[in-house]
Amino acid sequence: MILAWNQWDWDALVSRTRLIGFDLDNTLASSKRPMIPDMAQRFSALTRHIDVAVITGGRWELVTSQVVDMLEPQANRDHLHLMPTSGTRYYRWSQGQWRCVFSHELNADQRRRAMSSLERHAREQGLWRERIWGERIEDRGSQITFSVLGQAAPLQAKQSFDPDGALRRGLVEAVAADVPDLQVRAGGYTSVDVSQRGIDKGFAVHELSRLVGIDVPDMAFVGDRMTPEGNDYPAVQAGAMGVVVGNPGDTLLFLDEMLKRIGA
Incomplete structure (x- = not known):
């Protein structure tokens, strides 16, 4: 199912969702720019309540500068799943640093x-x-x-x-x-x-399901390109719930609504 961020039944979405995935550019942050402080605060707060993934076409260095470097000290890094280059790589926090779990390199x-x-x-x-x-x-x-x-x-x-x-x-x-x-x-x-071949955001959510033990239908994915030709659409094709935003401002409002209920 794909709905705009403000069309969801919030209580139903919160009760069903066990992991929330996010696109990065134009969803969590403006293109190639770090998350603004308000986004970093809400994103960090979300990690204290639920598993959170970032799945982006950008390289690892951009995930670092746009997301990782902006996290608040209170963020629960153990709940973070970072998948740059469209899910071809997967990073987890382990023993005080980010470690690459897998990487599907081109020769x-x-x-x-x-x-x-x-x-x-x-x-x-x-x-x-x-x-x-x-x-x-x-x-x-x-x-x-x-x-x-x-x-x-x-x-x-x-x-x-x-x-x-x-x-x-x-x-x-x-x-x-x-x-x-x-x-x-x-x-x-x-x-x-x-x-x-076969590696996109749909592959990424299936790998998350396999590695974390959360069924794909219990994942929500937030992105700005959810049309059939958009690069966020494969996550919904794979079975995740699609939450459509137009820009990071929409994502802030979405996070506010989710945090009200998850925090409660």
């Missing part, structure tokens, strides 16, 4: 073929722009990410670039034909991700 040949195909088809389709902000192709080890406008592009530019997803669909289809052994999918507003 050197897979990374080379993915990057070559992305560049070639982006140039052919007019998506190799002259003006970009930050890195264009990132090798994240377990995921190759191509960002048409660059990783650090302003949010407004990202949101207005390809609103119906048609440009990214064309690139996804062309690259997927070159690397049939890999999974190619649209990521954020301007990005295309390449990873091991």
